[in-house]
Amino acid sequence: VQLQAFGGGLVQAGGSLSVSCAASVRAFGNYNMGWFRQAPGKEREFVAAISRSGRMTRYADSVKGRFTISRDNAKNTVYLQMNSLEPEDTAVYFCALDLNLVSEVASMRTTDYDYWGQGTLVTVSS
Secondary structure (H helix, E strand, O other), X not given: OEEEXXXXXXXXXXXXXXXXXXXXXXXXXXXXXXXXXXXXOOOOEEEEEEOOOOOOEEEOOOOOOXXXXXXXXXXXEEEEEXXXXXXXXXXXXXXXXXXXXXXXXXXXXXXXXXXXOOOEEEEEEO
16 A cells, blocks of 8 residues: 655645545555554644545544545545635644555544655745
């Protein structure tokens, strides 16, 4: 399994950015997916997650209403649309895949994810 994140960059506060994650895995639609982020000097934290079908999503309180997670199972890709970005959103963003085939509810815990992408840097200037 390989996960490749794309789309990070520099954006001004209030702006928008979309990051994506392409998965090299069979039956991508079987797996819940998540986005996490890690700012300098801080622990990795949950951002958003989406169920294997795409019907259920979860968000951290800090991004709710501003970020949208989605997926295209035909393209083996998960997306994170980020609007109204704030300097506090500056971090390396990681996508992750959960091999658990039982739960339709995507986890918010880093320890539940089995594979991680390399991360893509998002910098929001004030």
